[in-house]
Amino acid sequence: MTTIDLQPVKGVRDFHPEDMRVRTWLFGLWREVARRYGFEEYDACVLESEELYTRKAGDEITKQLYNFATKGEDRVALRPEMTPSLARLVLGKGAALALPARWFAIPQCFRYENMQRGRKREHFQWNMDIIGLASVAAEAELMAAQVDFLRLAGLDVGTAKPDVVLRVSNRQVIQHFLAGLGIEGDSFAAVCVIIDKRDKIGDEATAVELAKLGLTAESSAAIISLLDTTGLDQVAAKVPADNPGLLALRELLALAEASGIAHLVKIDLSVIRGLSYYTGTVWELFDASGSLPRAIAGGGRYDKLMETFGGPPTPMVGFGFGDVVIVEILKERGLLPTPPRGIDDVVYPMAAAEFPVATRIAAFLRAQGRGVAVDYSGRRFKHVIGRAEADGAKRLLVLGGDEVKAGVVTVRTLGPEKVEEKVPLATFGA
């Protein structure tokens, strides 16, 4: 028979044990931060109803679905993002859910994207969401959690020249401005989706897209120039003092100060986010060196999503933090750890006659919680000890015929010391 294709499906990843150890470490940090912030983990199935994403058309995400019909003719899709599933679960809980709720998840998400520049078609995405809290204290908490994770991962978030920047905007600022141009409701969301792409496609193409939406050249130019606004003072100069977006940004900065992350925050109206459901604060976490064109993570407030799903008005805010970009950054900076295999003891029965006693010793040690590999390979000592050392084992327990006859096992401490002693089998319950 011909050999099968050894590659995974285009754009998706395998996790060999050495990759998996890194992933487990990363997910462990995410879970640790979520725990410190009092968040509860949830999950939904990667397979969702297609309608959950196509209900409100227009977002690029709906054009990138892995969607299909099941054998029962149900239209389904692999989730491209977690927020609609979260909204579904929260809506399902109804009044039984104590609010505010803090939920997190680490879903794998799928988007059928162009494969240029090594982009993947799936990633795992750390999601943290706060449900039922209208205050920007929620946003501040989520940003602080992102920064805490970066700190635990070894990045510099504390000095005057930190590794990352949080670019923050508020759609209510843009909204006020667009309302003045007569752009409201669904048109507002459509404009947001277009101007979000400006960094990628440039001013000219952005203007062309806006013209397709019916905007005049003057309106387009005004919008594009607005996006260059940075800093609270510049924003304050462009909207009324009681603009809710401006007030929210001001309050957010005060809380960011309190949680020690204000030096990382840069108010920047060019941050839009590509999803139409955001209503207030939007933010993106970037590599401060600017060497990566893609955001590390992004988040935002989406206070109307529950209503578009048929639920009661519910303030919600959350972020998605993918595993691909951050691992690239950490690798580039030599910050990826090489977690150990976790093997304490290797038991080595030299021949099949010693298998039962080796099995008894292994059972005894495992019952104490030790990590034990029994080397049943029948290979020579040199090979076995080499493998045990490569696997990071602390001890090698050698069982030859002579040893078992004498009622002992040779215990060799691995590592630089290489102490060796004969220990009665009874010590190991054998």
Next chain:
Amino acid sequence: MTTIDLQPVKGVRDFHPEDMRVRTWLFGLWREVARRYGFEEYDACVLESEELYTRKAGDEITKQLYNFATKGEDRVALRPEMTPSLARLVLGKGAALALPARWFAIPQCFRYENMQRGRKREHFQWNMDIIGLASVAAEAELMAAQVDFLRLAGLDVGTAKPDVVLRVSNRQVIQHFLAGLGIEGDSFAAVCVIIDKRDKIGDEATAVELAKLGLTAESSAAIISLLDTTGLDQVAAKVPADNPGLLALRELLALAEASGIAHLVKIDLSVIRGLSYYTGTVWELFDASGSLPRAIAGGGRYDKLMETFGGPPTPMVGFGFGDVVIVEILKERGLLPTPPRGIDDVVYPMAAAEFPVATRIAAFLRAQGRGVAVDYSGRRFKHVIGRAEADGAKRLLVLGGDEVKAGVVTVRTLGPEKVEEKVPLATFGA
């Protein structure tokens, strides 16, 4: 807008936080056992090439695929089981993989099954596989790992009336017998797939299916009666003394004795397993009470799979252990734990003016690794303390305007004692 469908896709599950805590506990036990046995975790994508499953037709599993074409017209499928992906990864490693290798994974697997009797269309499945070890020491180790998990989960696996039974067979016994009837190669695999269903469909339907394969009524009757063979002595009476299946069962029993699980093992030729790729030992773990018609877990040796994938001959053996049945059993017996939320402190700023100082205190406590929820809800004390207690918090830190003015925070120990004291803000870095 009408309300979205609150249910997940038919046959798949949501994991609300309370379900997720149980899942995390279960996966934690699986990982702990795998670690004790020196196994390394790996993963592949839930999306695989369809060809990986349809290459060798005939198995029921290929008729239950969630398969579809991507936007790029690649034929893909959600994995129905993990073994083909494992074989693909191992084959990809080639000579770089030190053998024997011990790999485990907890993949979510999908099968489009009939929905009767509350069966799901997805489950998570703990997979442990040993690659490159021909000795039944591998099987013995895998069975011992299953039993260790059951022990850690609280089931009785140690007494004379244990909760589970390991029903074990070896396809080489059946193979010898069928070869005598002229049934070999692919026909042998096809017969195995049919007689595996005997428990579900009964003797009569089994005979009908075998007749379709061209077997005579006498052959069918002989095969069906062979399946009633139990115990090593009965098996020994039916095959030559040097039958490799018999020898393997004998050696396996000796090693099961050494690892303390022999009392759970029942040799039973009716165990076949429904996958055509098994070549040697096959086993199923059952609830000993017989109250559940489905196996809790199953495993087997598949020494030829790598060759059918175009790779070198590689002995392999492994098991799959689903999350659905075991959780049902543990729930039924009251063994499912209710893991705590993991919140240590709730910080309660009574009004927005106290948000910044609450944020500073939370940051201080989180940096120490404590689980901290800040209650920004602005609700009344009675509500906040009720929620904090319900969430299992150990302390409530109250910040009213008076407290902050006085430079203190009221720290209330929750639980039966209810100690309350004023602590300087500086103690909490605020």
